[in-house]
Amino acid sequence: MVALENERRRADRIWSVSRDIIVVLDGAGTLRSVSPSWSRILGHPPHEVVGRQLAEFVHPEDVANSRFTNSQVHCDQGLSSQENRLRTVDGSYRNIEWHTTSEDGLVYGYGRDVTDRRAFAQELNSSREQFRHLVQGVVDYAIYMIDLEGHVSSWNEGARRIKGYEPDEIIGEHFSRFYTDEDRIAGAPAQTLEIARREGRFSAEGWRVRKNGERFRASVVLDAIRDDSGRPIGFAKITRDITEKENAQRDLEATREALFQSQKMEAIGQLTGGIAHDFNNLLMAVLSSLELLAKRIPDDPTSRRLLNNAIEGAQRGATLTQRMLMFARKKELAIERIEVPALLAGMNDLVQRSIGPEWPISTSFPLKLPPVRADGNQLETALLNLIVNARDAMPSGGPIVISATREALKKSNRSSLPEGDYVRLVVRDEGLGMDAETLRRATEPFFTTKGVGKGTGLGLPMVHGMAQKLGGTFEIESKPGSGTSAILWLPVEEVEMPVSRPATVKEFRPQTSQLKVLAVDDDPLILMNTASLLEDLGHEVIEAHSGTDALSKFRAGNDIDLVITDQAMPKMTGTDLITAIFELRPEMPAIIASGYGEGIEMPRRQVVRLGKPFGQVQLAKAIDEAVGKKDLGKSHTFSAPG
Known part of the structure; x- marks a missing residue:
């Protein structure tokens, strides 16, 4: 009797302090008794619950599918993990997970409140689904998982767009197929996995291969995924296509370099123009004085020869200042409509005799080469400079080829020229060529690779300045041992222009009276x-x-x-x-x-x-x-x- 009493008191304590709901139902599903936890969890006082059907408190949607109702309480076997929603006193519902047993026609049920656990699980599932959609929706990054051996186990939309594979084509395949042949031979994929496994992360930039065989520049990050004990279970891989970024960076660097060169040449041009202006004034004083002096000195051969030497030297100085002003783009040009083939034909014999037969000059022009806007005298001088430079680049002789083509430049062209039609005039030699430093400085005034006294370093700068003033440009393409191409870009002139060049007069007599x-x-x-x-x-x-x-x-x-x-x-x-x-x-x-x-x-x-x-x-x-x-x-x- 004592033991029975002790067992009853123990059962009463469990009934009173249990955090789970404990209920007793009869065969009709009527609640015969409920533990205090019912009131704590659902809020109904026990006296309002006892004597009512359990189904009255079950959510209507759960009644039909619930075994723990008035029609199921006579089951011989107990229920395990049966869940339904019970109504609280304020009309809301709590998720209760039931375990039951039956004895002597009564059903004993133990219900645990799993509402918070279910809400957490639902939020977790929702979060996982959102993350899945997020990863799948990223199109600028290839995001995918690979196992410890390197086999692809997931594939997002960005990976499909960047690499070109559909999910069913690549999942299960080894990620090394994205590497170039040379990287696979060098063992780069295995090294990548080993570094990520050992250090937890691998990042690098390199070449990767799309499904169609096209190579692209990629930024790659590989992170090791570990379980709760710290053991690696796979890798998360993110790949970004940076081909356009690197191209843009190279274009930016090229633009910066071009801007630097332009600013440098502009500064040099300003300095050169100022120097040339001062020299012009000095030569003006010298030449005019010599011209007046020539009328006054006696007709002595020695004196006349010395005077002529002085005049010739001053005139050569004047020629240098004209070249300097042309480089500085401060010399006026007599713009005309120039037919390049006719211009070259008129000067070819003279130029060929001047440079010698060891350097045969040939031309290559299309049948319908358009005329250009240019100063005829200056263009002749520029071509002569380029031909002489081509000759000097081939000390043992060699062919000089002058060619021209019509080029239509669009807005997207990489040169500094505006959109329009141009004649691309090229003087090509097969000489020694230039290294990068010489090529970079070739159009700087006074820079020359010729010996002392053999070159002023103003020929190419003059050509550069003339082309710029005409609205064109001047380029040089050269490599050591591969010859040089000097390229003039001149704007096409389709409109007829009057020729304004004055006729040459040997002797001029002023017509104006005293003023x-x-x-x-x-x-x-x-x-x-x-x-x-x-x-x-x-x-x-x-x-x-x-x-x-x-x-x-x-x-x-x-x-x-x-x-x-x-x-x-x-x-x-x-x-x-x-x-x-x-x-x-x-x-x-x-x-x-x-x-x-x-x-x-x-x-x-x-x-x-x-x-x-x-x-x-x-x-x-x-x-x-x-x-x-x-x-x-x-x-x-x-x-x-x-």
């Missing part, structure tokens, strides 16, 4: 020599040392017939001065003398441009043109030979 001329220059030497040339031509000269000085003297004298002014002067330029004079006397003949070819445009003005350095003949021609000019807007340029 009163206002001569303006901030350089005393130039001003003195200009005045001397004018006086020698029979004109009366008023000298002014600045634009403001000239404007003051012009206002004071109403009998001035002509103004000749330098352009580059402080405070007031030549164009500023002429503009101010035109406001006072719109029909005043005017000449701008300058070594520069840009920055002196005066549309719809009666202005003649005279290139420095100039001689007395060029000065007289410019005066005749300025005084005889009637049509507004016409402008001519007179330059010294060379």
